[in-house]
Amino acid sequence: MPTNPATTASIPTDAGELHVSTVGSGPPALLWHSMLIDSRQWDRVRDRLGAHRTLVLVDGPGHGRSGRPPHGTDLDTCAAAAVQVLDALGSADVDWVGNAWGGHVGLAFAARHPDRVRTLTAVAAPPTPLPPAQHKRIALLVAAYKVTGAARPLRAAVQASLLSPATRADDPAAVQLVADAFAGADRTGLHRVMTAMMLERPDLSERLPRITAPTLFVAGGEDPIWSPERAAAAAAAMPRGTSAAIAGAGHLPPLESPEAFAEQVLRLWG
Numbered sequence: 001m002p003t004n005p006a007t008t009a010s011i012p013t014d015a016g017e018l019h020v021s022t023v024g025s026g027p028p029a030l031l032w033h034s035m036l037i038d039s040r041q042w043d044r045v046r047d048r049l050g051a052h053r054t055l056v057l058v059d060g061p062g063h064g065r066s067g068r069p070p071h072g073t074d075l076d077t078c079a080a081a082a083v084q085v086l087d088a089l090g091s092a093d094v095d096w097v098g099n100a101w102g103g104h105v106g107l108a109f110a111a112r113h114p115d116r117v118r119t120l121t122a123v124a125a126p127p128t129p130l131p132p133a134q135h136k137r138i139a140l141l142v143a144a145y146k147v148t149g150a151a152r153p154l155r156a157a158v159q160a161s162l163l164s165p166a167t168r169a170d171d172p173a174a175v176q177l178v179a180d181a182f183a184g185a186d187r188t189g190l191h192r193v194m195t196a197m198m199l200e201r202p203d204l205s206e207r208l209p210r211i212t213a214p215t216l217f218v219a220g221g222e223d224p225i226w227s228p229e230r231a232a233a234a235a236a237a238m239p240r241g242t243s244a245a246i247a248g249a250g251h252l253p254p255l256e257s258p259e260a261f262a263e264q265v266l267r268l269w270g
Helices: 039-050 075-089 101-112 132-148 152-162 165-170 172-184 187-199 205-210 228-236 258-269
Strands: 007-013 016-024 028-032 054-058 094-099 117-123 215-220 241-246
Touching: 007 075, 016 039, 016 075, 028 039, 028 075, 028 101, 039 054, 039 172, 039 258, 054 075, 075 101, 094 101, 094 258, 101 117, 101 187, 101 205, 117 258, 132 152, 132 187, 152 172, 165 172, 215 228, 215 258, 228 241, 241 258
Parallel strands: 028 054, 028 094, 094 117, 117 215, 215 241
Antiparallel strands: 007 016, 016 054
């Protein structure tokens, strides 16, 4: 768990009021979490990464302590919100670290603002839209969430989607964190984000060649959605792309395998 204190702020943006914590020292790095969890997913890497960077930990719209996003909020709206956060903090450029949703926002941000990205780490972030089978399964989850909220069966489904079998069996703290974050989100806001960012996620493939920053695609070895092979293929489409696999992790390597994940990020930063 983190040991260094953070300062917090609530920053108005095009994606709603965003809760932001800053901690650490050095050049800024913006960390944007996966869908259905919140910025607590970085707790196990916060001290390690914060020894090298000032971490800007964002709760995405509709998640954690952030406000409800307006109708029409999409990935480009979130990228614009990131600019507003950085401007409010006086940061010109950043190392971006994003998990799933955060990786997708990072790809949109880096393509639109190449001068503001030193490096980009995109974890479990396929640049293509959901394939039909996954889209159907997630559409059912989104519809159920609108009706029931974070009911017990949905919490179990989210845990199974985000965490590897080994994590679910051996890491009760990670399992509980996912459940708490999902259950604690603003219901209307989260439903809006799930619809726009998962079901209606655009194809970002054409943007990859425009991203000039050194980029690392990370895949958990046990992630059913995003394989190391697909990560390598996405990296090959970029001018300065590389990829890495985190053995034993599912969709949330920073939470499930923090030491291995931090090593990969620090190697990129170095």
